[in-house]
Amino acid sequence: xxxxxxxxxxxxxxxxxxxxxxxxxxxxxxxxxxxxxxxxxxxxxxxxxxxxxxxxxxxxxxxxxxxxxxxxxxxxxxxxxxxxxxxxxxxxxxxxxxxxxxxxxxxxxxxxxxxxxxxxxxxxxxxxxx
Numbered sequence: 001x002x003x004x005x006x007x008x009x010x011x012x013x014x015x016x017x018x019x020x021x022x023x024x025x026x027x028x029x030x031x032x033x034x035x036x037x038x039x040x041x042x043x044x045x046x047x048x049x050x051x052x053x054x055x056x057x058x059x060x061x062x063x064x065x066x067x068x069x070x071x072x073x074x075x076x077x078x079x080x081x082x083x084x085x086x087x088x089x090x091x092x093x094x095x096x097x098x099x100x101x102x103x104x105x106x107x108x109x110x111x112x113x114x115x116x117x118x119x120x121x122x123x124x125x126x127x128x129x130x
Contacts (some may be wrong), residue, residue: 011051013115026088026090026093027111029093029097030081030082030085030088030093030097031082032081032101033093033097033098033100033101034078034079034081034097034105035078035079035082035086036070036101036103036105037075037078037097037100037104038075038076038078038079038082038106039075039108040075040101040104040107040108041071041074041075041078041104042072042075043108043112044071044104044108044111045068045069045071045072047108047111047112047115048064048067048068048071048111049068050065050118050119051118051119051122052064052065052068052118054122054123054126055122055126057129071093073093
């Protein structure tokens with residue numbers, strides 16, 4: 001029983017094979033979730049760069065720049081995941097990758113829609129600190 005559980009949890013290298021329709025579906029979900037997440041990890045820093053210009057302190061702007069780099073390279077990681085391992089165990093796709101992609105796209109949409117308000121608040125903060 002333990003080896004079967006191990007094979008299920010760790011996927012026992014079955015990602016090397018795509019034998020049937022379910023394997024294709026699993027690979028497609030894996031790739032789609034990682035590509036959506038990667039897109040968002042590239043788009044979020046693009047939005048945050050606007051914020052960085054309005055931050056009142058140089059040290060805060062540096063932290064923001066480092067955070068943007070961190071997010072960007074998380075996106076690079078997800079692209080690489082698609083290139084090196086296009087499938088994953090079903091539990092990983094359903095419990096981690098799909099929610100991660102959902103939260104990533106929702107975060108980017110919210111940040112994008114709220115850009116003007118965020119910029120206004122940061123501008124007012126900058127004026128107050130001057």
